[in-house]
Structures are given as C-alpha cells and as structure tokens.
Amino acid sequence: MTVLNAQHVETAQGGFTDPLFAADLYRFEFIASPIAATDSVRRPGGALLTTHWPVEANGHTVVASRLGAYLDDYYHRIHISPKRLDLGNVVSIQTTPVQLWNAHLTPRTLSSIEGAADGILVVGQPAPPMVFPALKELTWDVSVTPEGQPVLDTVVEWLFDNAETPGVRIAANRIIAWTFVPDWADGIRERLIASTDILQSESAVSQRRQLRLAPRREFSGPVYAEGRERQLLDLSLFGWSDRIWSMPIWPDIQLLDVSLAADADFIPCATQYLDFRDGGLAMLRGEDAFTSETVEILEVLSGGLQLKRNTQQVWPAGTRLYPARAAQLLEEPSLSKLTDQLIEADVQFLVVEACDWPEWLPTSLYRGRPVWDRRPDDSESLTHSAQRLRSTLDSGFAQPLITDTAKRALQMLGQRHLDLGREARALVRSLIYGMRGRQKVVWVPSHMDDLTLVATVSALATTLDIAYIGYTRFSSGKPGRRDVRIELVDGSVFMRRLIGSTELSNQVERVALDSALGVEVQPQQVARISWMNLMRFESDEQEIEHMTDSEGVAAWATVFREERDDEF
Incomplete structure (x- = not known):
C-alpha cells in the first residue's frame, strides 16, 4: 500500500483556510495576530468571517502558594553592617566604618540620623535629608571619643522615609589614664578578695562553695604630686574621681629597651609572668604625668605586644611600660599638704574588670x-x-x-x-x-x-x-x-x-x-x-x-x- 506524507489543515469558518496557524493554536489561547484584522474582510465567493478570539479549552483553577526566594532574603529592605560595636575601654578616639545597603529596587530618602550622643560622631556622607540610590551601598564613619558619659550604651539609627530604622548598638567604657606614680617607700599593697559560702556543722565538718569566679582585686599606696602635677591631680580628682581610670599595674613596670616610633603596631617587651592580656590595656609614660599614652593590646606574644591600634607618638628607650586595668577609686583620696606645692595622696583602687590568672596547686600529693x-x-x-x-x-x-x-x-x-x-x-x-x-x-x-x-x-x-x-x-x-x-x-x-x-x-x-x-x-x-x-x-x-x-x-x-x- 502506498503511504502518503501529508499535513492536516484546519478549516476556518466560512471555508477559509489559514495555513499560518497550527491546529493547537485554535484550541488554546488567543494570539494577537496581524492576520486577525484581515480575517473579518469578506473574500470573493466566501462567507463573512467572525472573529472568535480568545479561544479557551480545558480551563480549571490551580491552587498554589508563593514560596520564599533569595529575592526576599536580600531585597526590599535596608541592610546595616555591623549591627553592634563592643568597644570595651575607650581611651582614645575609636573610628569604625558602618555600611548601609539600600536593597530596595527604588531610591529611598534618609530623613535623619538619631542617637549620636555626646562624644559620638557620624560622618562620611552628606548631611540628611538625602536621597539614597537604589541597590547602592554607602559607608559612614562612626567615631567614639573619650569625652562624654563614663558608661556608653546607645543605638545610632538611620531613619528613612518608609519608616525603616536600621541601627548600630554601641557599648563602651570611657576611661582616662592615671599617670601619677606611687611612692615606693612603704610599698604597694595588692589585695585579692574571694567570696566563699561555708556551712559548718557542730562536728566541724563543713561544706564550702565558691561564689566568685575570680577574686576582686584592689591596689593601694601613697602618691606624691608637686608643682603642675599637683594642680593636675587636684583637677583630675575634682572632675573624674567617681569615674573609671586606666590604672597602671605599678609592680609590673619595665623600661623600653629600644625607642618606639610613632604609628607603631608592636611594642617589644617582656610579657611572661606580667599582667598583660589579649584585649587589655597597656600604658606608656614619660618623665611626667602629662606625657602618657594608653594603648589596646590585640595579642600578647612572647616577645612583645601586638597592638589593636597604632601608637600616636614617639617613645624613646627608657620609657616606662605598664600593664593597665580599668579601675575605680574606692573612696576620695586623703590629701596631706606638705608644702604649698607638694601634697601626698593615699589612693585605693578597685579593679572593675575580671582579673583572670592561671590557677595552680602543688603537684606533690599526700593521700x-x-x-x-x-x-x-x-x-x-x-x-x-x-x-x-x-x-x-x-x-x-x-x-x-x-x-x-x-x-x-x-x-x-x-x-x-x-x-x-x-x-x-x-x-x-x-x-x-x-x-x-x-x-x-x-x-x-x-x-x-x-x-x-x-x-x-x-x-x-x-x-x-x-x-x-x-x-x-x-x-x-x-x-x-x-x-x-x-x-x-x-x-x-x-x-x-x-x-x-x-x-x-x-x-x-x-x-x-x-x-x-x-x-x-x-x-x-x-x-x-x-x-x-x-x-x-x-x-x-x-x-x-x-x-x-x-x-x-x-x-x-x-x-x-x-x-x-x-x-x-
């Protein structure tokens, strides 16, 4: 039998055949075709054509729910990084870049920046109100200075026209260096004060419980100040006696063997058995109370201190170097006038940060x-x-x-x-x-x-x-x-x-x-x-x-x- 290869042609109304449309196209959706405009024209010998668009077949309702996508994770909002700044002890100006990304598909207007308290500066972009372009990231520099409230815990917020308020929380302690050296004639006293709860029976058997993870630490000793240093001490106590100080650990003093250039990020010194710690403080002091610099320690190494921020001035060989701790005066110092330019002050400091130290008990055992x-x-x-x-x-x-x-x-x-x-x-x-x-x-x-x-x-x-x-x-x-x-x-x-x-x-x-x-x-x-x-x-x-x-x-x-x- 002979096999013929052919194509079925759908016949339009009135006997008109349009070879440009396939059969499936007639059974499903409407297509705006330029031919449709001519189909309604009567052809010679043919009937008047009527347009039947759209044509639907097998219609039914589809029940569905919209799922989340990357679009929802990143867009249609304003991102801020970082969201929290834990600055610890602020002894100098600390500046941190803060990035904001407008992930909206349209521009937004930044109305204002709120929460910049005393000693907090936010710079780097034009002052609001300003237009924040779509899909763009801008950077502000947030600086915290030592001036202001002693304990800082605030939120700096960027307020936008669509009521979004991305913000960064800032926590810090503002401290100032105690640069007055003690008199070693009577020595320096260090007290370690633990807390133990003891329940004792009549037979002297006891149950003992430690209440503090680390003992409190106090330092006391006499300080002499003369001339301008006496005047500085008088005004320092008047304005800051109830606030946090960067107190040098006086017994752990050492002298720099080599000079230290400005903008240095490493201090070569001895560190073993001394009170330096990662994330802590160290103090450089010159020949008088007016010449000092407190630096933050990033890492304590065997050969010296890796600093978190570089030094700000030159320090010659022989400069005093101390570990430092955040401390507060337990009471107002008792001042004794020796001459019209010389006073003696008995100071007593309480260290207000945790003072961890390696625990040790003797290795020789009995029973x-x-x-x-x-x-x-x-x-x-x-x-x-x-x-x-x-x-x-x-x-x-x-x-x-x-x-x-x-x-x-x-x-x-x-x-x-x-x-x-x-x-x-x-x-x-x-x-x-x-x-x-x-x-x-x-x-x-x-x-x-x-x-x-x-x-x-x-x-x-x-x-x-x-x-x-x-x-x-x-x-x-x-x-x-x-x-x-x-x-x-x-x-x-x-x-x-x-x-x-x-x-x-x-x-x-x-x-x-x-x-x-x-x-x-x-x-x-x-x-x-x-x-x-x-x-x-x-x-x-x-x-x-x-x-x-x-x-x-x-x-x-x-x-x-x-x-x-x-x-x-």
Whole structure:
C-alpha cells in the first residue's frame, strides 16, 4: 500500500483556510495576530468571517502558594553592617566604618540620623535629608571619643522615609589614664578578695562553695604630686574621681629597651609572668604625668605586644611600660599638704574588670591531696594556735556548761613568704587563685621540730623511736596529730601516717607507721619531723605587699585553718 506524507489543515469558518496557524493554536489561547484584522474582510465567493478570539479549552483553577526566594532574603529592605560595636575601654578616639545597603529596587530618602550622643560622631556622607540610590551601598564613619558619659550604651539609627530604622548598638567604657606614680617607700599593697559560702556543722565538718569566679582585686599606696602635677591631680580628682581610670599595674613596670616610633603596631617587651592580656590595656609614660599614652593590646606574644591600634607618638628607650586595668577609686583620696606645692595622696583602687590568672596547686600529693610544703620566712613571729567549737549553756545562776562539740582542736597556722622575682610572685598569685578563697584544702606542714628521732630506722621498719613527749597519752593516732613530714638533711622527704604508739620508757616512745620508709635513716640524717594538717585559708582576703617592682621583693602573709575533709 502506498503511504502518503501529508499535513492536516484546519478549516476556518466560512471555508477559509489559514495555513499560518497550527491546529493547537485554535484550541488554546488567543494570539494577537496581524492576520486577525484581515480575517473579518469578506473574500470573493466566501462567507463573512467572525472573529472568535480568545479561544479557551480545558480551563480549571490551580491552587498554589508563593514560596520564599533569595529575592526576599536580600531585597526590599535596608541592610546595616555591623549591627553592634563592643568597644570595651575607650581611651582614645575609636573610628569604625558602618555600611548601609539600600536593597530596595527604588531610591529611598534618609530623613535623619538619631542617637549620636555626646562624644559620638557620624560622618562620611552628606548631611540628611538625602536621597539614597537604589541597590547602592554607602559607608559612614562612626567615631567614639573619650569625652562624654563614663558608661556608653546607645543605638545610632538611620531613619528613612518608609519608616525603616536600621541601627548600630554601641557599648563602651570611657576611661582616662592615671599617670601619677606611687611612692615606693612603704610599698604597694595588692589585695585579692574571694567570696566563699561555708556551712559548718557542730562536728566541724563543713561544706564550702565558691561564689566568685575570680577574686576582686584592689591596689593601694601613697602618691606624691608637686608643682603642675599637683594642680593636675587636684583637677583630675575634682572632675573624674567617681569615674573609671586606666590604672597602671605599678609592680609590673619595665623600661623600653629600644625607642618606639610613632604609628607603631608592636611594642617589644617582656610579657611572661606580667599582667598583660589579649584585649587589655597597656600604658606608656614619660618623665611626667602629662606625657602618657594608653594603648589596646590585640595579642600578647612572647616577645612583645601586638597592638589593636597604632601608637600616636614617639617613645624613646627608657620609657616606662605598664600593664593597665580599668579601675575605680574606692573612696576620695586623703590629701596631706606638705608644702604649698607638694601634697601626698593615699589612693585605693578597685579593679572593675575580671582579673583572670592561671590557677595552680602543688603537684606533690599526700593521700590524694596537694601538699604546700614551701618553707615560710621565720624572721617575724607567726600565728600557731588552735580553736575549738565550744557550745556554752549558761542560765546565769549555776556554773555554765561548756561543751566541745567537735571534740578536737582545729589547728591555726600562720605563714609569711618573701618572694624574689616575677616567677616566684606569679606562683604565689596562682596558688591564691587555685585555693579559690576558702574552698580548697592542702596539706600544710608546721615546719617545726615536732618529733625527735632517737634510734636508727631500717628500710623495712614500720616504727619510729622518738623522744618522749607524751604522744601516747594525749594524741595517739588522733586526727590532727597523726600525719608527719620527715625531711632529711639531703632534701629527701617522706610523708607518713601514725597509726599507733606505745611508751617504752619515760625517755622513749615508739610510734607505728602505715608503711616503711624504704631507706635506712639515722637520727643525724633528719633535719626535722613536722606535723601535717589538711588546711584551707582562714580568710577570703589575701594581701601581697610589693616592696619593689616585679623583679624585686614582695611579701605575702596568710593564716591556714584545719579542715576535716580527710576523715570522711
């Protein structure tokens, strides 16, 4: 059979055939065609044509919802970046660029900029009102100066004609440098004040809870000011005594080894064991109180300080460099007039920022707890006493009834340490932080000659023959007098628990050890045998007396109090 290739041609009304339109086009939508204008013209021998546009077929309603798109995420609004400026301590003018992007498809009018309080400057574009072009980004420079309210927390807003108010929140503390140097004749006192909640039972068992993450920190010392510096001090206290100061950490002073050019971003200096910190402050001071500069630290490196903002002036070699902290005067300084140009002021500062420091406890352990065995300075008298928990029942008529509820004497032991150099005093501060006020406990030996060895002890022996002191009668194996530290002349140390005793004669007692020493010890080899007690700080307040700067001498005195943690 023969196959013919052909095309079906749709016939129009009146027999007119339009080969320009396909069949599907007649069944669906209207198309504005220039031929439609001629279709209504009667052709010779044909009928009058009638236009039937539009033609619809299979019509139905489609139910749908509009989904979000990138268009909605970025457009039809005004973007601002950044939205928050946390400037910390403002000691000089700090300028930050703020970008606004008009993501509308039409221009907007910026009506005004609101919230620029005292000491806040917004510049970089024409003053409003101004036309903000569509799809364009503009930049303003927002500057915060040290002048103004001491605590800054405000929002700077850009107000547009369509009621949009993009804004940036600014938070900062305005501080000024305390450039008056102390008098070192009586030293500088630093106090670290923790807070501990203690619940103690009648049996002297306690529950201790730390209330502060880091101790408060105070500095006090005398300051002398003469001539123009005295006048500056008078006016500074008059105007700023209740505000925040950038206080130099006086003991951590050092002198620049090399000169520092203006616009420098790095200060070469020593940083180990000093109070520099990332994001903190440092102070450069010249020969008088009028010449100083406070800089912000971006990063503390082993060889110096990387600055957040460059220095503003030249500093020669020998310039004083201090770590600095935000601090406030606890009270108005007491001023003493020495002459008409010279005054003495006793100042006391409270550091108003968190002062973190690495915590440390001794690594040598006894029965699972650290041992603070550093020998104290004995050049001054130290506290060595005991306390009992006495309960008194007194009617006022008969003899009072006094009861020792804990049935034991809790030891009190005072210590004083002299430290030379930065590392030693940094270790003491780390111990204070590690003790967390009165919360933590350590073993503390008395460092006194409490027991006297009178006979050689073999390596396997579990007894010691000591000079008679009444130990069997008064303290045999009782808590508080059962742990000893045996120190030999060569520096060897043994820590043991006494588990019993007996009187051999009125000259010798024999005490039993919980384990042998492992070496033979002769009486002449023993430097001292001291009692040890598990103790905590008696007070939450610890004071360090800086007699000189951090490379010199400092003193720390404290009192330890016995706890019963090892008995339960």
